[in-house]
Amino acid sequence: MKILVGYKRVVDYNVRIQVKPDGTGVVTDGVKLSANPFDDIALEEALRLREKGVAEEVVVVGIGPADLTAHLRNGLAMGANRAIHVVTTDAVQPLTAARVFQKLIEKEQPGLVILGKQAIDDDANQTGQMLAALWDRPQATFASKVEIADGKATVTREVDAGLEVIEAELPAVITTDLRLNEPRFIKLPDIMKAKSKPIDTIELGSLGVEANDHLKTTHYAAPAKRSKGVMVKDAAELVAALKQKGLL
Amino acid sequence: MSKILVIAEHLDGKLNPSTARAVSAAVAIKPQAIDVLVLADNVDAIAADAARIEGVSRVLTLARAENAHPLAAVLAPQIAKAAAGYSHVFAPSTTFGKDVLPRVAALLGVAQVSDVMSVEGAHTFKRPIYAGNAIITVEADPNTTVVATIRTASWPAASNGAGGAPVEAISVDAALPSHTRFVELQSGKSDRPDLQSASKVVSGGRGVGSKENFEIIYKFADKIGAAVGASRAAVDAGYVPSDLQVGQTGKIIAPELYMAIGISGAIQHLTGIKDAGTIVAINKDGEAPIFEIADIGLVGDLFKIIPELEQALG
Numbered sequence: 001m002k003i004l005v006g007y008k009r010v011v012d013y014n015v016r017i018q019v020k021p022d023g024t025g026v027v028t029d030g031v032k033l034s035a036n037p038f039d040d041i042a043l044e045e046a047l048r049l050r051e052k053g054v055a056e057e058v059v060v061v062g063i064g065p066a067d068l069t070a071h072l073r074n075g076l077a078m079g080a081n082r083a084i085h086v087v088t089t090d091a092v093q094p095l096t097a098a099r100v101f102q103k104l105i106e107k108e109q110p111g112l113v114i115l116g117k118q119a120i121d122d123d124a125n126q127t128g129q130m131l132a133a134l135w136d137r138p139q140a141t142f143a144s145k146v147e148i149a150d151g152k153a154t155v156t157r158e159v160d161a162g163l164e165v166i167e168a169e170l171p172a173v174i175t176t177d178l179r180l181n182e183p184r185f186i187k188l189p190d191i192m193k194a195k196s197k198p199i200d201t202i203e204l205g206s207l208g209v210e211a212n213d214h215l216k217t218t219h220y221a222a223p224a225k226r227s228k229g230v231m232v233k234d235a236a237e238l239v240a241a242l243k244q245k246g247l248l
Numbered sequence: 249m250s251k252i253l254v255i256a257e258h259l260d261g262k263l264n265p266s267t268a269r270a271v272s273a274a275v276a277i278k279p280q281a282i283d284v285l286v287l288a289d290n291v292d293a294i295a296a297d298a299a300r301i302e303g304v305s306r307v308l309t310l311a312r313a314e315n316a317h318p319l320a321a322v323l324a325p326q327i328a329k330a331a332a333g334y335s336h337v338f339a340p341s342t343t344f345g346k347d348v349l350p351r352v353a354a355l356l357g358v359a360q361v362s363d364v365m366s367v368e369g370a371h372t373f374k375r376p377i378y379a380g381n382a383i384i385t386v387e388a389d390p391n392t393t394v395v396a397t398i399r400t401a402s403w404p405a406a407s408n409g410a411g412g413a414p415v416e417a418i419s420v421d422a423a424l425p426s427h428t429r430f431v432e433l434q435s436g437k438s439d440r441p442d443l444q445s446a447s448k449v450v451s452g453g454r455g456v457g458s459k460e461n462f463e464i465i466y467k468f469a470d471k472i473g474a475a476v477g478a479s480r481a482a483v484d485a486g487y488v489p490s491d492l493q494v495g496q497t498g499k500i501i502a503p504e505l506y507m508a509i510g511i512s513g514a515i516q517h518l519t520g521i522k523d524a525g526t527i528v529a530i531n532k533d534g535e536a537p538i539f540e541i542a543d544i545g546l547v548g549d550l551f552k553i554i555p556e557l558e559q560a561l562g
Contacts, residue, residue, distance in 0.1 A: 011378070013379075013516075016381070016515065017378040017381040017382055019381075019382045026377075026378065026382050093359060094350070094359070094360070095353070095354065095358070095359050095360075098354060120378070120379060120496075121377065121378060122377055123362065123363065123376065123377050123378070123379065123496075124360070124362045125346050125350070125362060126350035126353070126360050126362060127350075128350075129320065129346075129347065129348075129349075129350035129351045129354070130350050130351065130353065130354035130360075131354075132320075132321065132351060133324060133350075133351040133352075133354035133355050134354050136425070137427065138321050138425075138427045138428040139320055139321060139347070139351065139428070140428075141320070141343075141346070141347045142343060142347070144490070154431065157343075158343070158490055158491070159343040159344070159347075159433075159491075160342050160343045160344070160444065160491065160499065161259055161433060161435050161491070162433060162434050162435035162436045162489070162491050163433070163434045163435075163436075163490075163491075164430075164432070164433045164434075165430075165431040165432045165433075165434070166319065166428060166429060166430055166431055167428070167429040167431055168427065168428050168429075169427040169428075172427075177497070178480070178497050179483075179484075179490060214358065214359030214388075214389065215359045215361060215386045215387065215388055215389075216386065216387040217384045217385065217386050218372075218385045218386070218387055219384065219385040220382050220383070220384050220385075221382070221383045221384075221385075222381075222382065222383070223376070223380055223381065223382070223383055223522065226522075226527075226541050226543070227543075229527075229539070229541075229542045229543040229544060229545055230543070230544055230545070231539075231544075231545045231546070231547070232544055232545070232546050233546075234546070234548075234553075234556070235546070235553050235556030235557045235559075235560050236556070236560045237546075238528065238530075238544060238546050238557065238560075239557060239560040239561060241544050242505070242526075242528070242544070245526060247448070247504060247505040247525075247526060248472060248505075248561065
């Protein structure tokens with residue numbers, strides 16, 4: 001079985017985002033970029049399935065500008081067999097990303113697609129579900145445990161009510177939650193080895209997918225600041241303050 | 249004119265309060281009609297609950313054995329068909345809505361607006377990105393159906409009205425797949441108030457130190473009638489089950505009172521509580537980031553302070 005893994009590059013999760021004063025965007029120049037944390041988890045899970053003999057090949061897929069190649073090399077250094085780089089300079093929204101994956105699936109015929117549950121930049125949480133719909137295959141979102149046997153995936157999902165277990169016939173789309181696994185670190189010799197691994201480059205337009213903006217973002221703003229708080233010196237003062245506000 | 253279809257969320261035959269919050273967002277558009285769609289095996293009790301929500305025009309039911317569990321692959325084709333004639337399809341931005349609605353949007357060939365915080369117009373919305381560190385205004389295409397999930401923490405639950413909206417059973421012509429099957433739900437059931445709808449929440453973090461020590465948080469929460477939450481650190485350390493996690497990757501809540509105990513306040517946690525009415529922080533580290541957003545802060549050892557709080561409450 002072949003596994004396709006979505007591997008998005010985003011502003012590092014430790015960076016405190018600044019909104020441009022003119023409301024046209026957030027400052028991304030000179031800001032540290034990293035793999036979307038949920039995508040690292042997706043890649044780790046695919047590698048573990050390969051190590052268990054469930055899969056033979058793991059392919060990381062990135063959509064973005066020419067310099068995304070360096071990011072895909074990180075995925076190869078972590079252990080992916082090869083990478084596909086869909087090149088575009090346009091911003092790509094989830095519906096476009098799902099359509100790109102649908103085209104790649106036609107060509108690659110994977111048994112499983114693993115994506116992160118959301119990207120920490122647009123926080124959309126849509127691409128996996130949209131892909132499953134376009135592909136007309138099962139989806140198992142927010143996965144915290146995945147077992148593959150007899151042509152089906154048994155997936156434990158983190159839902160508001162607790163943990164839900166579902167069965168999905170393969171091929172299927174799985175999206176990862178934080179507790180699925182702990183991604184491995186990249187070792188120096190693997191960075192060297194990754195340099196000789198293949199990266200296929202495909203222009204987005206050649207897939208017959210348009211990167212049009214389905215949603216237009218017209219303004220960016222910083223969130224409303226909370227007013228400055230007060231410090232109390234002990235428990236009695238805290239209780240008094242809360243009682244005064246009618247909260248206790 | 250706008251006509252809005254709101255997808256009902258329910259569990260164990262009861263309507264989830266998140267549905268009434270999605271109705272509030274629908275009301276903000278001032279539409280011609282707001283219909284609530286209930287997909288279940290037994291719809292009657294859920295539909296009766298939905299019919300009482302103020303602002304609801306009609307409750308539509310799709311009762312089928314296949315709808316016994318909320319499987320997105322099964323529900324989405326039915327919702328997509330039922331959406332014909334509606335200008336908007338809304339669902340709460342809970343794990344239920346997040347799972348099913350993008351699948352509906354893709355079937356309709358449209359984008360989805362995730363986590364709507366405010367309605368600026370029938371096609372203009374505000375939503376958070378970068379863990380709530382930026383708020384964007386987005387415009388959806390007015391020529392296609394708007395599919396959106398509603399950030400429950402940003403909207404009050406629409407109240408129960410006097411009259412009941414009419415309930416109508418509908419049927420749709422949709423082929424349902426059998427490739428996805430429900431196995432079981434292991435719920436972290438408790439008698440405490442539900443974390444997402446509670447007016448008071450007491451949360452513990454890594455500072456609580458162990459699963460056993462978390463009893464002090466439960467006990468204090470029970471004393472003031474609060475739900476219990478936790479930071480990611482407390483969940484990862486195994487102190488509490490993951491459905492208690494508050495933050496960007498857990499639940500986003502807006503209680504009247506939020507007490508963060510032994511929580512340093514990572515960006516990802518703060519995202520989950522930014523809309524709380526009053527935030528109280530109790531932490532032994534006076535430099536902890538949680539104090540930057542707390543309305544009331546108290547520096548000290550939680551194991552000393554909580555018993556003192558209980559004593560002060562009598």
